[in-house]
Amino acid sequence: xxxxxxxxxxxxxxxxxxxxxxxxxxxxxxxxxxxxxxxxxxxxxxxxxxxxxxxxxxxxxxxxxxxxxxxxxxxxxxxxxxxxxxxxxxxxxxxxxxxxxxxxxxxxxxxxxxxxxxxxxxxxxxxxxxxxxxxxxxxxxxxxxxxxxxxxxxxxxxxxxxxxxxxxxxxxxxxxxxxxxxxxxxxxxxxxxxxxxxxxxxxxxxxxxxxxxxxxxxxxxxxxxxxxxxxxxxxxxxxxxxxxxxxxxxxxxxxxxxxxxxxxxxxxxxxxxxxxxxxxxxxxxxxxxxxxxxxxxxxxxxxxxxxxxxxxxxxxxxxxxxxxxxxxxxxxxxxxxxxxxxxxxxxxxxxxxxxxxxxxxxxxxxxxxxxxxxxxxxxxxxxxxxxxxxxxxxxxxxxxxxxxxxxxxxxxxxxxxxxxxxxxxxxxxxxxxxxxxxxxxxxxxxxxxxxxxxxxxxxxxxxxxxxxxxxxxxxxxxxxxxxxxxxxxxxxxxxxxxxxxxxxxxxxxxxxxxxxxxxxxxxxxxxxxxxxxxxxxxxxxxxxxxxxxxxxxxxxxxxxxxxxxxxxxxxxxxxxxxxxxxxxxxxxxxxxxxxxxxxxxxxxxxxxxxxxxxxxxxxxxxxxxxxxxxxxxxxxxxxxxxxxxxxxxxxxxxxxxxxxxxxxxxxxxxxxxxxxxxxxxxxxxxxxxxxxxxxxxxxxxxxxxxxxxxxxxxxxxxxxxxxxxxxxxxxxxxxxxxxxxxxxxxxxxxxxxxxxxxxxxxxxxxxxxxxxxxx
Amino acid sequence: xxxxxxxxxxxxxxxxxxxxxxxxxxxxxxxxxxxxxxxxxxxxxxxxxxxxxxxxxxxxxxxxxxxxxxxxxxxxxxxxxxxxxxxxxxxxxxxxxxxxxxxxxxxxxxxxxxxxxxxxxxxxxxxxxxxxxxxxxxxxxxxxxxxxxxxxxxxxxxxxxx
Numbered sequence: 001x002x003x004x005x006x007x008x009x010x011x012x013x014x015x016x017x018x019x020x021x022x023x024x025x026x027x028x029x030x031x032x033x034x035x036x037x038x039x040x041x042x043x044x045x046x047x048x049x050x051x052x053x054x055x056x057x058x059x060x061x062x063x064x065x066x067x068x069x070x071x072x073x074x075x076x077x078x079x080x081x082x083x084x085x086x087x088x089x090x091x092x093x094x095x096x097x098x099x100x101x102x103x104x105x106x107x108x109x110x111x112x113x114x115x116x117x118x119x120x121x122x123x124x125x126x127x128x129x130x131x132x133x134x135x136x137x138x139x140x141x142x143x144x145x146x147x148x149x150x151x152x153x154x155x156x157x158x159x160x161x162x163x164x165x166x167x168x169x170x171x172x173x174x175x176x177x178x179x180x181x182x183x184x185x186x187x188x189x190x191x192x193x194x195x196x197x198x199x200x201x202x203x204x205x206x207x208x209x210x211x212x213x214x215x216x217x218x219x220x221x222x223x224x225x226x227x228x229x230x231x232x233x234x235x236x237x238x239x240x241x242x243x244x245x246x247x248x249x250x251x252x253x254x255x256x257x258x259x260x261x262x263x264x265x266x267x268x269x270x271x272x273x274x275x276x277x278x279x280x281x282x283x284x285x286x287x288x289x290x291x292x293x294x295x296x297x298x299x300x301x302x303x304x305x306x307x308x309x310x311x312x313x314x315x316x317x318x319x320x321x322x323x324x325x326x327x328x329x330x331x332x333x334x335x336x337x338x339x340x341x342x343x344x345x346x347x348x349x350x351x352x353x354x355x356x357x358x359x360x361x362x363x364x365x366x367x368x369x370x371x372x373x374x375x376x377x378x379x380x381x382x383x384x385x386x387x388x389x390x391x392x393x394x395x396x397x398x399x400x401x402x403x404x405x406x407x408x409x410x411x412x413x414x415x416x417x418x419x420x421x422x423x424x425x426x427x428x429x430x431x432x433x434x435x436x437x438x439x440x441x442x443x444x445x446x447x448x449x450x451x452x453x454x455x456x457x458x459x460x461x462x463x464x465x466x467x468x469x470x471x472x473x474x475x476x477x478x479x480x481x482x483x484x485x486x487x488x489x490x491x492x493x494x495x496x497x498x499x500x501x502x503x504x505x506x507x508x509x510x511x512x513x514x515x516x517x518x519x520x521x522x523x524x525x526x527x528x529x530x531x532x533x534x535x536x537x538x539x540x541x542x543x544x545x546x547x548x549x550x551x552x553x554x555x556x557x558x559x560x561x562x563x564x565x566x567x568x569x570x571x572x573x574x575x576x577x578x579x580x581x582x583x584x585x586x587x588x589x590x591x592x593x594x595x596x597x598x599x600x601x602x603x604x605x606x607x608x609x610x611x612x613x614x615x616x617x618x619x620x621x622x623x624x625x626x627x628x629x630x631x632x633x634x635x636x637x638x639x640x641x642x643x644x645x646x647x648x649x650x651x652x653x654x655x656x657x658x659x660x661x662x663x664x665x666x667x668x669x670x671x672x673x674x675x676x677x678x679x680x681x682x683x684x685x686x687x688x689x690x691x692x693x694x695x696x697x698x699x700x701x702x703x704x705x706x707x708x709x710x711x712x713x714x715x716x717x718x719x720x721x722x723x724x725x726x727x728x729x730x731x732x733x734x735x736x737x738x739x740x741x742x743x744x745x746x747x748x749x750x751x752x753x754x755x756x757x758x759x760x761x762x763x764x765x766x767x768x769x770x771x772x773x774x775x
Numbered sequence: 776x777x778x779x780x781x782x783x784x785x786x787x788x789x790x791x792x793x794x795x796x797x798x799x800x801x802x803x804x805x806x807x808x809x810x811x812x813x814x815x816x817x818x819x820x821x822x823x824x825x826x827x828x829x830x831x832x833x834x835x836x837x838x839x840x841x842x843x844x845x846x847x848x849x850x851x852x853x854x855x856x857x858x859x860x861x862x863x864x865x866x867x868x869x870x871x872x873x874x875x876x877x878x879x880x881x882x883x884x885x886x887x888x889x890x891x892x893x894x895x896x897x898x899x900x901x902x903x904x905x906x907x908x909x910x911x912x913x914x915x916x917x918x919x920x921x922x923x924x925x926x927x928x929x930x931x932x933x934x935x936x937x
Contacts, residue, residue, distance in 0.1 A: 016875050023883030024871040026818020026858040030884065033817040066782045114801065115782075190822045190830055190884040190918050241820070241884025242918050274823040492882030492919050660878045667921030668881065695827035695916070703912035703922040708905075 009572070010501035010511045011722075014660040017497045018512065028239040031194040031211040032271045039196070039267040040069060042257065043116035045106040045123045046279065047098035050134070050353040050688025051147075052127035054096055057106055062122040067115025070264070071123060072256075073106045077263075079225055079255050083316045087151045088351075090315040092225075092252035092259075098127070099147055099314035100355050101690055102279025107256050109268065132353040132688035136288070136311040139350040147314060147351035155316070156324045156349035160331075162406050168342040169303040172294035176378050180289040181756045182367045182736075184311075184682035185675075186281055187360045188700060189491070191241020193281060194271035195254050197261035207234045208258050211241070213248040213489040214529025219521050221250040221318065222258055237519030243491030244672075245359030246281045248531040249317045253280075275693045282358025283682055286311045287326055287367055293375050299383055299390035301375065303342035306331060310349045313356040322357025323349035329364030329456075335405045336372040337416040337452045337626060338394040343406040353688045359531065361669070365455065365733035366676060366757075373451045373737040374755055377744055381753070387741070388429065391420060391452060411454065414626035415714045419650040420452050423628040426648035426710050432632060440749065445635045446645070447746025451737035453629065456622040457653075457726025458537035458718075467528025469617035470538040472546035474503060476554075476610035478596040480574070480589025482509060485517040486542065487527015488535045493665070493728065495535060498657045499543045502722070506547025507554065508571030509588055525613055533726025536657055537623060541616035541721035549612040557591050560603040616721060623718035625725035627651040629670070629734035633742040637750075637768045640761030642678055642743060644707045649734070652714035653727035663711050666731045670709055673735020675701045677743075681758050787851045791816065792860030800847045807831045807842035810857060818858040818887045822916070829915030832888035833857050839892045839914075858887035861894055870894060870932045877928035881919030889915045893929050902933055 022028045059071040074095040081090040094105045108119035131144040138144065139153040147153055169175075195210040206228065212218050212235075219235040222228065240247065253270055261268045272280070287310040294303040308331060310323030327347040334343065376394070380387035396403050401413040429448065436446045460468035473485045484503055488495055500514035507514075517523050528534065551571060558576035559566040568579050577585025592610060594601050599608040632646040649666050656662055679699040683691045692698040717723030740754040747754075747764070750771035756763075784799040791814060800809055805824070810816045810833070819842055822830030826844040833842045834856035861868055867875065870890060880886045889912065896903060896911040903911070908929045912922060 017878065019883075020875040020880060021867060023880055023886055024867055024874055024890070025862045026816075026887050028883055029817075030820070032811075032821070035812070114803070188918060190828060190882065190916065191820070192822070240882060241822075242882040244918070274825055274828075492880075494881070664878050664881055664920055664924060667923045668919045669921075671921035672918070694825045695823050696825060700828075700916050700918065702914075702916065703909040703926065706922050708926075709921065709923060 008505040010504050012656055013658070015497055015501055015511055015658055017494050018500060019494065019496045030191055030239045030241055031196065031209060034196050034209055034238065034269070036198060036267040039269055040109050040111060040264065041113040041116050042107050042109050042260065042268060042270045043113060043120045044104045044253065044276070045108065045120050045125065046276065047094060047101055047103040047105050049098055049127050049129060050101050050132035051130040052098050053130065054094060054098060054105065054125060055128050056126040058124040059106065062108060062119040065115065065119045065122055067110045067112055068108060068119040069111065070109040071106060071119060077256055077259050079259060081225055081250065081252060081255065081318060083318050086155045086316050088148050088316060090252065092255040100353055101688060102276070102355055103314070104252055104256065109260060109264070134352060134354065134684060134688050136309050136350050136352065139352050140309070140348060147353060153350040154348050155351060156321070156347065158347045159345065160407070161344040162342045165303055165342040165344045169294045169305065172302045173297055174295050174382060176293050176382060178291045178374060178378055178755055180291060180367065180371045180374055182285040182287060182370065183758065184283045184286040185360060185680045186278065186283050186682060187244030187246035189242030189244055189247060192272040192274060192277045193247065193251065195257050196267065196269035197258040198267035199261055199265055201265070205232045205234060206258060206262060207236060209236050209238055210254055211247060212237050213243045213491055213531050215489055215519050215521050215524065216487055216526050217529055218250060218254065222254065225255050226259060235521045237489055240491040244361045245284065245363065245531060247491060248529065249282050249320065249358045274695060278682070278693045278698055279355060279690055282317060282322060282360070283313060283355045284322060284357065284360025285326065285367065286357060287323065287330065289330070289367065289371050291371055291375065293379065295379050299379050299385055299393045301338060301340050301379065301394055304334065304340055304375070305344040306334060306371065308347045311352050311354065311357065312349050313352055313354040315356045317356055317358045320358055321349065322359060325359060326364040326367070330368035330371070332407050332409065333365060333368045333454060333456060334372060335407060336369060337396055337454050338372065339396055340406055354684060361672065362729040362732040365729060366736045369451050369453055369733050369737040370740060370757065373741055374753070377741050378753055388424065388450070395420065395452065410620070411624045412620065412718055413716050414454070414624060415652045415716050416452060416626055419626060419628040419652060419714060422650040422712055423450065423630040423648045426650070426712060427630050427632060427646055445637055445746040447633050447635065447742040447744065448630065449738045449740065449742025449745055450628060450630045451734040451741065453627060453730055453734035455533065455625045455727065455730035455733055457533035457625055458618055458623050458720065459532050459534065460621045469615050470527050470542040471525035471613060471615045472542035473525050473613040474546045474550050476550060476592045478592055480592040482507060482514040483517065484514060484543070485524045486539050487524045487529065488518050488539045489529035490518060490535065491530065493530065493535065494661045495539065498536065498661060499539065501657060502540055502543040503547045506544065506551045507588065509574055533728040537718065537720050537724045537726050538616060538618060540657060540724050541618060542614060544721050545616045546612050546614035549614050550610060553610055554588060554591055556603060556606060557595060558586055561586055561601065618720040620719060623720055623725045625653040625727050625730055627730060627734065629731070629738040631738045631742040633739065633746055635743060635746040635764060637764065640764035642759065644674060644739065647707050648710045649731060650712045650714060651727060651730065652716050654718040654725035655715060655723035656713060657724060659713060662727060665728055666711055667709055669729070669731025670735045671701045671706045672732045673739060674705055676732070676736040676757060677739035678758055785848065787848050789847065789850055789855060790853065791855045792857060802846065802848050804847050805843055806845040806847045806850050809847035810842060816857050816859050820884050820887060822885065829892065830885050830888045832891050832915065834891055834895060837895065839895045858890055861890065869935060870897070873928040873932035877924045877931060879920065879925040879928035885915060885917045889917065889925060897933055905930060
């Protein structure tokens, strides 16, 4: 019986979310729902040129616009975001020169957003154009010019080659060269970015609301740039309508709005419109991998060389220059689930006159997986083997864990082979091959694609900053309900539920009695925020640790009151009782009441109150979740359109906190993967103008583009507290590669191997026509 | 239009969620902005102002409309319904409850527009099949869920008679 009592009641269960009611009733408060009397609204004048010197800014007509209060430029707000290490600073409003279309040049403050936009239309900026840097290969040689005159365009270079690489590569009997490329994409959270700042004249403090993934990160950056002590800044993250990495970054607009509130002594708000978002939210992806692979007759990959070039756009985001993040992740994880003994990597990241690059869910994972699985497909074709056989030959096996990769990662145990076989079973791989052959005779082109992925999660370093730990504060209130606070920054992941599940199990109370606060630097302990799939593992670990410390207090008090030994006390269903003698018990809420208001009954060495704060840092620099995605697609060779007919995701993220939430994350990541593979591309013209500035041009997957997905869970626990592994990004890492391979498989009769994403319909038509002409 | 004219307001009478509102609005104000900022009905969200994402969808005379593509003055004489108008005084509507049960929302930003659109679908077609639900849903972008649990929720609500 005691064993049953110890079994977690909520952790691992499909608990419906505690945050849903307010969201469904339309009562949630997002950034733009914050309104204060006298609040001013701002709109930005943004650069219309990719590269130009500013020769003049005329604000007179704008100032005469009804409702406009002020128009400010760099001269008025001379703040700069410093990016230590790269010799580049980013003025929050352009100073003398603009470096990408969409860069903030001036800000108009007005009594309404309508009036602010009227003012923006009347600000006249004169430009003297410069030749834009738009091609990353040319940028390498500082052609046509330097983006930042004081330094070369290449701002990051790294090399890593395993000992014995050259011999291993040369001695292999087979070699292939492939170039993989992924174009620019971005997160497109449905809620645009925004912030609002307001001074509190009484205390002298500033309150800043911001739609963000890391409240403490914003506070630290604002304090640094504006020179405000951190205890005079309160950052509050309200309800956030999606983040996907783009909202983990620190943007110039946040400095401008905060500085304006201080300067004008009034509440000031800015909410981005969708065009501004596509111009100024962190872009992602955009890299080229030139790969050479050496392999044996059996298909065993023995050595891979990868030369990577990444386009970072105009400025490095502080703490996370996107091209470096992309390239490092992609190369570091290049072996994926395969035993590849030798690696030679060269990475160059360049500045260009495009929007700055930052994280988008999965970061370099998708292109890394595309390289890894594209190689496997190419090797299989070259040898005339089934690609699944090549995977089986190369996969890391259960007995190989802990496995050290050629890039220096140490993988904790996972279910790599098991996940592949499970995915093949879910979609009946053998049966599919028969169906595929029959349908090809009818001129229908179906394809099967697979990606076996490894997702590094809960990393000591990620875009959420270099905070390798999380903190949880828990207070049991005098009536026995529980209030917890964490420094996480959820954007829809359901932490109010998952953290409550973990805490409720420790305290023996109902999950509905636990309120989880987040997003307010005045109430939450310092934390890194949400990003890099860290919250469940690191935040969950902190919740376990804090929960256990509070549990120890409850147990001590109960043992004292029940005159029993502490080790005999159980907590369950809101009761503390002696193990095996449920009748000898006391309600937890009675313990709470005593702890605060009847303190004479406490043990002599127990202070009043029930509050703890605990921190948790996982034992390893990362824990690796894994799985296999498999897709069946049909390609219409006349229109070039691809339909995803069936999809399976086998996922292993260690112990599950809430399968419902994990499945939601997988579904969403696959949908984004469909977008990445077929729809989403930020396109620039030869002048550096972004052509995709609306959602009619930057296409997102709709309900009719996404198939019904089959999800299967495997559970290989991590060494972290609770056994959790992060899983927020794996599905977007795996889906593009699985879909690309499915299209390659469908078009194999035409000799097509997809190496570039997204795959555009006109490309498919061109491939088919080219093959027809060749035949 | 001169600048002075842009700031001139006119009186409109809007019928929203069964309540009559007399308001002074600029002719250029979007219905979405008037609902949110003049009437405080902030459940209606603005995701693109380009008529694509569907987050701002409301019912106008029972039909789903983008409130970012409609001026408030154009809604004069129409019955406008937002999620606030589809929400019971306490608890959740059957469709809302199905959304919670099936985890049909994550960040929740697109959710009000989707609830409104799906309410309209179920009124017109109380027993849709999956393809019909997906087709009706295809004008609303959700970036979090991949739609599957939304479809499940709508089908479940339909099965239970909403």
